[in-house]
Amino acid sequence: MRVVRFVVALLALSLVLSLSGRPPRLMTAEVGEWQLTSSPINHLLDNNDNFSKDNRFLCFDTRETVGGGLGNCTAIMKVDIATSVESLIYAPQPVIVDPTAPAPGMGAVSFSPVADELVFIHGPFVSETPTLGFYGTTNRRGGVAPGDGSGKIKFLDVRDVTSAVTTPGAHRGGSHRHEYSLDGKRVGFTYDDALLTPAGYGRTLGFMAPHPKAPAGATHYTVLLVPIVPANTAKPGELERGADDSWIGAKGLMRGFIGTVKEASGAYTSSLFVVDIPENVDVTTADSGTTTRFPGPPKGTVIRRLTRTAASGIVRGSHDGAWVGYFATADDGSRQVFIIPSRGSDVDPDPAMRPVQATFLEKGASAGLRWHPSGNSIAVLSDNGVAVTCVKPGPLFGVSYFLTPSGAGNPAPEALVWSRDGRMLAYNRRVPTLGAGGTLVKDFGGNDFRQIFLASFPDANDNGIADPIEAGVVRNAASFLAGRVAPQAWASFYGSNLAKALVTATTTPLPTSLGGVSVEVTCGRGTKRPAMLQMVSPEQVNFLVPTGSLGAGMVTVTTADGAKVSVPVQHEAVAPGLFSANSSGKGVAAAVALRIAADGKQSSQFIFQCAGGAGTCTATPIDLGAATDQVILLLYGTGIRGFTSAVKVTIGGQAAEVLGAAAQSEYPGLDQINVRVPPSLAGKGEVPIAVTVDGKRANTVTVNIR
Numbered sequence: 001m002r003v004v005r006f007v008v009a010l011l012a013l014s015l016v017l018s019l020s021g022r023p024p025r026l027m028t029a030e031v032g033e034w035q036l037t038s039s040p041i042n043h044l045l046d047n048n049d050n051f052s053k054d055n056r057f058l059c060f061d062t063r064e065t066v067g068g069g070l071g072n073c074t075a076i077m078k079v080d081i082a083t084s085v086e087s088l089i090y091a092p093q094p095v096i097v098d099p100t101a102p103a104p105g106m107g108a109v110s111f112s113p114v115a116d117e118l119v120f121i122h123g124p125f126v127s128e129t130p131t132l133g134f135y136g137t138t139n140r141r142g143g144v145a146p147g148d149g150s151g152k153i154k155f156l157d158v159r160d161v162t163s164a165v166t167t168p169g170a171h172r173g174g175s176h177r178h179e180y181s182l183d184g185k186r187v188g189f190t191y192d193d194a195l196l197t198p199a200g201y202g203r204t205l206g207f208m209a210p211h212p213k214a215p216a217g218a219t220h221y222t223v224l225l226v227p228i229v230p231a232n233t234a235k236p237g238e239l240e241r242g243a244d245d246s247w248i249g250a251k252g253l254m255r256g257f258i259g260t261v262k263e264a265s266g267a268y269t270s271s272l273f274v275v276d277i278p279e280n281v282d283v284t285t286a287d288s289g290t291t292t293r294f295p296g297p298p299k300g301t302v303i304r305r306l307t308r309t310a311a312s313g314i315v316r317g318s319h320d321g322a323w324v325g326y327f328a329t330a331d332d333g334s335r336q337v338f339i340i341p342s343r344g345s346d347v348d349p350d351p352a353m354r355p356v357q358a359t360f361l362e363k364g365a366s367a368g369l370r371w372h373p374s375g376n377s378i379a380v381l382s383d384n385g386v387a388v389t390c391v392k393p394g395p396l397f398g399v400s401y402f403l404t405p406s407g408a409g410n411p412a413p414e415a416l417v418w419s420r421d422g423r424m425l426a427y428n429r430r431v432p433t434l435g436a437g438g439t440l441v442k443d444f445g446g447n448d449f450r451q452i453f454l455a456s457f458p459d460a461n462d463n464g465i466a467d468p469i470e471a472g473v474v475r476n477a478a479s480f481l482a483g484r485v486a487p488q489a490w491a492s493f494y495g496s497n498l499a500k501a502l503v504t505a506t507t508t509p510l511p512t513s514l515g516g517v518s519v520e521v522t523c524g525r526g527t528k529r530p531a532m533l534q535m536v537s538p539e540q541v542n543f544l545v546p547t548g549s550l551g552a553g554m555v556t557v558t559t560a561d562g563a564k565v566s567v568p569v570q571h572e573a574v575a576p577g578l579f580s581a582n583s584s585g586k587g588v589a590a591a592v593a594l595r596i597a598a599d600g601k602q603s604s605q606f607i608f609q610c611a612g613g614a615g616t617c618t619a620t621p622i623d624l625g626a627a628t629d630q631v632i633l634l635l636y637g638t639g640i641r642g643f644t645s646a647v648k649v650t651i652g653g654q655a656a657e658v659l660g661a662a663a664q665s666e667y668p669g670l671d672q673i674n675v676r677v678p679p680s681l682a683g684k685g686e687v688p689i690a691v692t693v694d695g696k697r698a699n700t701v702t703v704n705i706r
């Protein structure tokens with residue numbers, strides 16, 4: 001059959017295509033972490049920039065040690081990474097520890113990237129409480145203390161809630177999550193207004209910079225960046241909230257955030273925005289507000305909306321400012337990291353400017369997104385572990401590697417932060433902690449204390465990509481998902497210096513050695529089996545996963561030079577992938593439409609046409625014909641035949657009757673699904689085909705229905 005020859009050709013063809021944006025999954029390998037702190041206090045990193053500029057210390061706040069929340073945090077501390085010795089940075093006296101009226105309250109501490117000083121939330125001193133009140137989200141400022149523990153304090157911002165017109169450069173609420181730009185010149189912050197929060201105004205964001213006109217008592221001039229309106233009053237396009245913000249790039253010229261915006265439909269969406277702040281912005285043009293007028297941004301700042309769909313944060317920018325990462329829902333319903341050019345938009349006519357899914361983690365990406373300084377990797381929390389994902393365009397894009405133990409049994413990690421040189425990551429886990437008497441002790445909330453853990457980034461060649469990922473990656477040959485394969489399914493090994501040249505097998509049965517290259521697959525029980533080969537090349541080898549492989553195993557390639565390269569792989573009963581016409585794992589399916597007329601007459605057509613070489617295939621719209629006609633789609637894939645319960649298909653969101661799913665008889669490893677196209681799809685144009693095999697989702701391909 002012609003289509004079989006075409007699909008087989010796709011296996012070899014995938015070699016010449018760009019792999020950027022292909023959806024892979026994860027690798028597993030040996031992992032390691034170590035616990036840095038163990039004292040019976042809380043050590044919160046809290047998604048801040050906790051490494052000192054020389055990477056010698058990590059700073060933390062101690063909230064929930066002696067009382068509840070930030071208001072009852074009484075000490076800012078640091079720990080020496082080499083010695084584990086913890087020391088005090090700042091502990092004001094006196095303090096009021098009280099569930100509802102604490103002072104001063106502190107937390108969320110970051111080291112400066114350029115000086116030995118730290119910034120953190122600071123509420124009113126006890127002596128100030130008669131006039132300023134107690135700690136609260138609308139009653140706090142940015143305190144700065146030197147790293148030597150001398151206990152000195154100065155303030156970035158001042159708070160003015162007493163005059164009707166707010167002092168220029170001051171604010172009238174609470175600043176928090178203070179974040180230095182990487183050059184140390186600007187400090188971003190999230191903001192809650194004291195005067196107008198009761199009138200329905202929510203959270204927004206701003207920044208501070210040193211300025212000759214900084215108000216008395218402050219080192220910096222404070223402005224807000226994102227105008228908001230009170231809850232339930234927005235007109236379409238207006239924002240009611242901005243938060244989960246962070247700098248994009250090193251110089252504080254872009255701040256990404258999640259904005260809650262009113263749509264024309266009347267609904268609200270929380271999606272990704274960036275505010276541009278010119279380098280020469282005149283902060284004195286900002287409106288500091290009055291008792292009845294919310295503050296406004298300085299002239300020259302511009303807010304851009306990057307996504308129309310839902311996004312969440314904390315959003316994070318690459319250090320060079322080129323990319324923004326955020327969390328959103330993937331096709332399979334899981335929460336994953338997406339990245340988008342910082343100048344891009346999901347409605348940009350240029351596909352290169354639109355978002356792409358960056359992680360394909362089986363248990364999703366929960367939180368803690370941070371960029372490696374190189375921009376080639378991101379780190380994120382997943383499945384109670386810490387994963388790093390290559391985001392450099394190319395064959396390794398989207399491949400993840402767990403640096404730490406993960407899975408059920410591990411206390412959930414929190415608050416990832418890279419060291420400034422990108423050589424290690426710090427994070428919190430709550431773990432059992434012993435007190436002075438050797439007995440188990442708990443924090444104020446009755447939970448295990450948060451301790452600081454470290455994991456090193458394995459990158460001996462210093463290119464910002466985890467070395468185990470660079471050894472090679474095994475992908476489903478149809479879907480390109482990485483790391484998961486099924487018996488009797490086609491897979492591709494991507495590496496370097498594998499074969500001397502491209503050689504395609506011409507014998508039947510297929511050989512186990514081709515061009516001097518062989519592949520051995522080790523299954524979970526340790527059994528080693530040779531794999532049949534379809535094609536070898538310097539950077540890619542296509543092989544058939546041997547029958548009987550199950551569990552966590554390995555794929556070992558013996559290269560034409562005699563070197564052995566091993567990559568971990570998870571063998572599963574099914575690992576469904578659908579071939580696409582362009583051999584890219586997406587776009588129009590490599591499928592045939594079979595039409596059966598009422599009189600039994602059959603005709604068939606490809607649902608795609610290819611103008612030229614690789615990557616040029618486009619959809620051929622299919623006609624569903626008369627109401628009495630049936631149209632059956634013949635889909636081709638791999639990793640499907642081992643199903644035990646069900647193959648389910650939806651086309652354009654509508655359930656489609658599966659007439660059969662089985663091994664295709666003409667070519668090893670090739671599976672076929674026959675599915676009836678619902679007549680109600682007539683006229684729908686391009687629609688997605690979603691296939692689920694024993695609950696596992698295949699890559700989404702498309703069909704165009706006239």
Ligand SMILES: [Ca+2]
Pocket residue numbers: 458459460461462463464465466467470
């Ligand atoms: Ca590397």
